Amino acid sequence: MQIDGIRLATAAAAVKYQARDDVLLIEAEQGTQIAGIFTQSSFCAAPVQICRANLKEHDANELTYLLVNAGNANAGTGEQGLIAANEISKKLSQLQNVSNQQIFPFSTGVIGEPLPVTKIIGVLPNLVDKLAADNWSHAANAIMTTDTYPKVSKTSFEHQGKLFTVQGIAKGVGMICPNMATLLSFMATDIKISPLLLQKCLQDVANSTFNCITIDGDTSTNDSLILLATGKANNHEITTMEDELYSKFYAAVHKVALELAHLVVRDGEGATKFITINVKQGFSTDECRKVAYAIAHSPLVKTAFYAEDANWGRILMAIGKAGVSDLDARKVSLFFGDLCIAENGKRADSYDEDKATKLLKNKDIDITVNLGRGDAETTVWTCDFSHEYVSINASYRS
Amino acid sequence: MQIDGIRLATAAAAVKYQARDDVLLIEAEQGTQIAGIFTQSSFCAAPVQICRANLKEHDANELTYLLVNAGNANAGTGEQGLIAANEISKKLSQLQNVSNQQIFPFSTGVIGEPLPVTKIIGVLPNLVDKLAADNWSHAANAIMTTDTYPKVSKTSFEHQGKLFTVQGIAKGVGMICPNMATLLSFMATDIKISPLLLQKCLQDVANSTFNCITIDGDTSTNDSLILLATGKANNHEITTMEDELYSKFYAAVHKVALELAHLVVRDGEGATKFITINVKQGFSTDECRKVAYAIAHSPLVKTAFYAEDANWGRILMAIGKAGVSDLDARKVSLFFGDLCIAENGKRADSYDEDKATKLLKNKDIDITVNLGRGDAETTVWTCDFSHEYVSINASYRS
Numbered sequence: 001m002q003i004d005g006i007r008l009a010t011a012a013a014a015v016k017y018q019a020r021d022d023v024l025l026i027e028a029e030q031g032t033q034i035a036g037i038f039t040q041s042s043f044c045a046a047p048v049q050i051c052r053a054n055l056k057e058h059d060a061n062e063l064t065y066l067l068v069n070a071g072n073a074n075a076g077t078g079e080q081g082l083i084a085a086n087e088i089s090k091k092l093s094q095l096q097n098v099s100n101q102q103i104f105p106f107s108t109g110v111i112g113e114p115l116p117v118t119k120i121i122g123v124l125p126n127l128v129d130k131l132a133a134d135n136w137s138h139a140a141n142a143i144m145t146t147d148t149y150p151k152v153s154k155t156s157f158e159h160q161g162k163l164f165t166v167q168g169i170a171k172g173v174g175m176i177c178p179n180m181a182t183l184l185s186f187m188a189t190d191i192k193i194s195p196l197l198l199q200k201c202l203q204d205v206a207n208s209t210f211n212c213i214t215i216d217g218d219t220s221t222n223d224s225l226i227l228l229a230t231g232k233a234n235n236h237e238i239t240t241m242e243d244e245l246y247s248k249f250y251a252a253v254h255k256v257a258l259e260l261a262h263l264v265v266r267d268g269e270g271a272t273k274f275i276t277i278n279v280k281q282g283f284s285t286d287e288c289r290k291v292a293y294a295i296a297h298s299p300l301v302k303t304a305f306y307a308e309d310a311n312w313g314r315i316l317m318a319i320g321k322a323g324v325s326d327l328d329a330r331k332v333s334l335f336f337g338d339l340c341i342a343e344n345g346k347r348a349d350s351y352d353e354d355k356a357t358k359l360l361k362n363k364d365i366d367i368t369v370n371l372g373r374g375d376a377e378t379t380v381w382t383c384d385f386s387h388e389y390v391s392i393n394a395s396y397r398s
Numbered sequence: 399m400q401i402d403g404i405r406l407a408t409a410a411a412a413v414k415y416q417a418r419d420d421v422l423l424i425e426a427e428q429g430t431q432i433a434g435i436f437t438q439s440s441f442c443a444a445p446v447q448i449c450r451a452n453l454k455e456h457d458a459n460e461l462t463y464l465l466v467n468a469g470n471a472n473a474g475t476g477e478q479g480l481i482a483a484n485e486i487s488k489k490l491s492q493l494q495n496v497s498n499q500q501i502f503p504f505s506t507g508v509i510g511e512p513l514p515v516t517k518i519i520g521v522l523p524n525l526v527d528k529l530a531a532d533n534w535s536h537a538a539n540a541i542m543t544t545d546t547y548p549k550v551s552k553t554s555f556e557h558q559g560k561l562f563t564v565q566g567i568a569k570g571v572g573m574i575c576p577n578m579a580t581l582l583s584f585m586a587t588d589i590k591i592s593p594l595l596l597q598k599c600l601q602d603v604a605n606s607t608f609n610c611i612t613i614d615g616d617t618s619t620n621d622s623l624i625l626l627a628t629g630k631a632n633n634h635e636i637t638t639m640e641d642e643l644y645s646k647f648y649a650a651v652h653k654v655a656l657e658l659a660h661l662v663v664r665d666g667e668g669a670t671k672f673i674t675i676n677v678k679q680g681f682s683t684d685e686c687r688k689v690a691y692a693i694a695h696s697p698l699v700k701t702a703f704y705a706e707d708a709n710w711g712r713i714l715m716a717i718g719k720a721g722v723s724d725l726d727a728r729k730v731s732l733f734f735g736d737l738c739i740a741e742n743g744k745r746a747d748s749y750d751e752d753k754a755t756k757l758l759k760n761k762d763i764d765i766t767v768n769l770g771r772g773d774a775e776t777t778v779w780t781c782d783f784s785h786e787y788v789s790i791n792a793s794y795r796s
Contacts, residue, residue: 042725043718043743076714078728078744111711112745175698175715216697218712219719299614299697299783300573300791307792313509314616316474317573320441321617327440330476345441346476347510385697387788393698394705 001154001167002133003188005029005230009130010142011123015116016071016109021142023120025092025127026066026186032230033060034104035199037206039223046074046081046115047105048222050089057101060195065092066186066226068106069120070143070171075221076112084115091121095128108145108171108183108222140169143184146392147173148267153259155252159245164191164233166252172264173271174393175220185210185225185260191249192231193238200241201250202227209257213381215268216389217297227253265381270388273305276366276381283374287324291369292380294322302385305365310356312341319369331372336365399552399565400531401586403427403628407528408540409521413514414469414507419540421518423490423525424464424584430628431458432502433597435604437621444472444479444513445503446620448487455499458593463490464584464624466504467518468541468569473619474510482513489519493526506543506569506581506620538567541582544790545571545665551657553650557643562589562631564650570662571669572791573618583608583623583658589647590629591636598639599648600625607655611779613666614787615695625651663779668786671703674764674779681772685722689767690778692720700783703763708754710739717767729770734763 006028010021028034036055038048058064067088074081089103107115140150154167168187175183193201206225231237238246266274277295282288295301298318304311315334319327329345336359340348359365404426408419426432434453436446456462465486472479487501505513538548552565566585573581591599604623629635636644664672675693680686693699696716702709713732717725727743734757738746757763 039718041715041718042720042722043714043727043730073711076711076740076744078742080744110709111715112740113711114745175712218696218698218715221715221718298616299787300616303788303791306788309792311508313471313474313511314573316441317439317509317616317619320437320439320619322440324440329441332441342474342510344476346474346478347512385788387785389697390701390704390783390785390788393701394707 001136001152003165003167003230004190004232005032006188006228007131007133008135008139009127009132010135010138011127013069013119013123015069015119021138022070023123023127024068024139024142025131026139027131028064028228029230030061030063032064032228033193033195033198034058034064035195035202035227037202037225039220041219041221043076043221045107045222046077046085047107048224049082050085051104051224054101054104059099059102062098062102063096064102064228065096065098066104066106067092068143068184070145071109072107072113072115073109073111073222074107074115077114080114084117087117088120092124095124104226106184106224108143111221136167136169143169143171145171146269147171151260151263151267153256153263155255157248157252159248162234164249164252165189166256168256168260170260170264172215173267174216174269175218183220183223187226187253187256188228188230189253190230190233191238192234192236193229193249197239197241197246198227198229201253205250205254205257209254209261212379213261213265214293214296215265215271215383262381265383268383269392270386271383272386273384274364274381275305275383276379278366278368278377278379279371280368280377281370281372281374282376285376285378288376288378289380290324291319291322291371292378294318296380296382299385305360305384306386308357308360310353310360312356315367316342327371328373333370333372335368336360399534399550401563401565401628402588402630403430404586404626405529405531406533406537407525407530408533408536409525409528411467411517411521413467413517419536420468421521421525422466422537422540423529424537425529426462426626427628428459428461430462430626431591431593431596432456432462433593433600433625435600435623437618439617439619441474441619443505443620444475444483445505446622447480448483449502449504449622452499452502457497457500460496460500461494462500462626463494463496464502464504465490466541466582468543469507470505470511470513471507471509471620472505472513475512478512482515485515486518490522493522502624504582504622506541509619534565534567541567541569543569544667545569547665549658549661549665551654551661553653555646555650557646560632562647562650563587564654566654566658568658568662570613571665572614572667573616581618581621585624585651585654586626586628587651588628588631589636590632590634591627591647595637595639595644596625596627599651603648603652603655607652607659610777611659611663612691612694613663613669613781660779663781666781667790668784669781670784671782672762672779673703673781674777676764676766676775676777677769678766678775679768679770679772680774683774683776686774686776687778688722689717689720689769690776692716694778694780697783703758703782704784706755706758708751708758710754713765714740725769726771731768731770733766734758
């Protein structure tokens with residue numbers, strides 16, 4: 001798996017983890033456009049602040065570098081955090097003879113601790129030497145924190161006899177309630193597209209993929225989603241949404257992003273279930289999202305799913321607390337898959353606890369809430385809440 | 399412990415629990431005023447709907463009854479739930495020869511299952527026979543669900559040679575993020591006060607006590623907080639906040655309510671810590687509450703407290719996701735007790751991990767966040783998040 005114009009390398013800097021690669025360098029050739037979306041946290045990390053600024057100054061005529069470390073978030077580190085990230089970027093820009101603003105830093109890990117600058121600078125020459133087009137799988141491994149497996153996705157499509165590819169990697173898997181993107185995800189494509197349209201594409205895709213997942217309701221300080229477009233596969237640059245190629249491209253980016261987002265949820269800290277929450281017949285998408293997230297964030301709903309207990313009353317509770325004004329409980333219905341659980345705001349006459357319990361034994365569970373007050377709908381994906389979640393997060397720093 | 403004008407009785411109806419009292423009857427003499435505050439859930443339970451209606455029709459010239467059951471919430475039960483509760487009320491009103499609207503029903507327990515009407519009606523004669531003034535402690539026991547101990551509080555004060563008493567009971571201890579009151583709490587006093595002022599007093603007290611606690615961020619369908627005033631201790635009825643007696647009375651109600659609210663948090667499902675979250679220097683009380691609840695609801699913060707791990711970066715994360723617009727992270731500071739953990743949005747120069755860790759070994763933990771942008775402040779109380787929480791809620795129905 002590779003993208004023409006992109007090379008990658010990983011190295012072990014012992015930022016936090018020992019005996020594994022924990023730093024990733026991605027290089028994009030001249031001509032590459034970059035789009036990025038970042039956390040909306042008020043406490044956004046130093047690298048996020050730098051990426052935002054660099055995005056405005058980016059020059060597609062120079063090489064572009066993404067430098068990522070796992071194990072330390074470089075967040076809650078104040079001015080010192082910016083100095084640390086800039087020191088590393090400066091070293092890399094000197095090594096590769098590019099401008100400072102071409103270096104995009106990313107960090108993920110423990111918040112509040114100083115970034116070990118010397119360790120990361122120490123592996124830069126080695127990273128540069130090892131850059132290769134087929135290192136995507138190593139890359140996906142090097143950015144993991146509490147993830148239990150690497151997350152990669154790829155798709156290709158044809159247009160007028162030419163082949164285009166979109167692929168990406170992501171990492172989770174705690175502090176996941178993206179308010180722009182998941183912790184870290186890097187996607188790349190060989191299409192030629194204007195930077196404005198690339199950014200619009202990424203934002204639209206994120207809104208129906210990464211921005212529709214949650215594991216624990218906690219939004220990271222470091223969420224970053226990047227899409228690189230090297231332009232190697234075509235000569236004609238797409239500049240408008242009306243371009244025939246755009247809709248094919250959009251579908252491909254959406255497919256890869258959705259698959260990565262789902263992989264993050266499936267690997268949610270301690271997760272044993274993958275839960276799809278559909279909310280339909282809402283007055284607005286906004287209220288559908290409120291209801292979906294009230295369910296997805298309820299510890300009582302999540303522990304019931306973990307227990308495979310058809311305690312669906314807790315879902316009604318979550319709908320009730322979602323803050324939808326003037327909701328008429330008597331019009332609300334609830335389904336597990338196609339099985340009607342509740343209708344008219346109460347247990348369905350046809351309710352069958354054995355059937356409901358059997359459905360909950362599946363790893364993948366679909367629930368649908370009909371609000372009975374309009375045509376809006378939305379879907380959110382989440383996981384359950386297990387003992388293992390507590391174990392992981394009671395020991396993550398150690 | 400007793401209140402002149404109030405009698406109580408408990409009985410075992412096997413609503414869900416076996417071999418323990420699970421139904422409570424409270425009788426208030428003629429002349430008693432009643433105030434009540436209820437859940438804001440759109441899925442509020444049948445008894446809550448009936449209580450709200452009865453409150454408007456209540457006649458202080460008749461006897462007043464509160465009838466409570468534990469083990470079944472009678473929520474998510476639609477029209478059938480109203481019929482069930484009314485059937486029981488009607489039986490009691492016939493037995494005691496009072497109007498229907500004098501019977502206030504309360505339920506707590508599993509949501510969505512039909513209320514076992516016959517079982518509850520079966521114990522009514524026995525309840526009526528056993529009514530006695532000194533049954534408060536039995537009452538506190540009979541309303542428990544996942545609570546590990548009964549919650550009672552009492553205080554007295556003197557005014558112009560007369561003694562006044564306020565006392566109450568409460569139960570929790572999951573699905574606790576009161577948006578009006580905790581699951582169930584019944585308070586009583588012997589003061590004579592107008593119904594309007596009694597309601598105002600209860601609302602004001604709830605806003606700084608029960609409405610400032612959270613265990614898991616889930617708001618119950620059944621939250622009900624009741625204050626009965628029998629008027630036995632004085633002849634003069636308080637009708638205005640300017641009355642000298644009112645401020646003493648308000649302080650007493652506040653003291654009892656705060657103690658009950660704290661007892662609920664200390665007994666939070668699986669809780670090992672009692673955490674006080676102070677947010678200061680906010681622009682508005684509203685934004686202070688947003689920050690306090692973002693911290694109090696974060697599973698990552700709560701598991702770190704459980705682990706006694708000074709992973710304070712997670713608190714910065716929670717502040718960051720709270721949705722305070724234009725928050726300047728560089729002005730934020732964080733304290734554990736008097737120990738400065740972070741200042742200017744980053745680790746304090748004086749930070750001492752050993753001292754921080756030592757503080758977290760206490761059962762009671764105080765944290766203070768200064769937002770550095772105004773004079774508003776608030777306090778919220780919560781608990782940690784343990785393996786035991788998952789165990790309790792993965793097996794609650796069984």
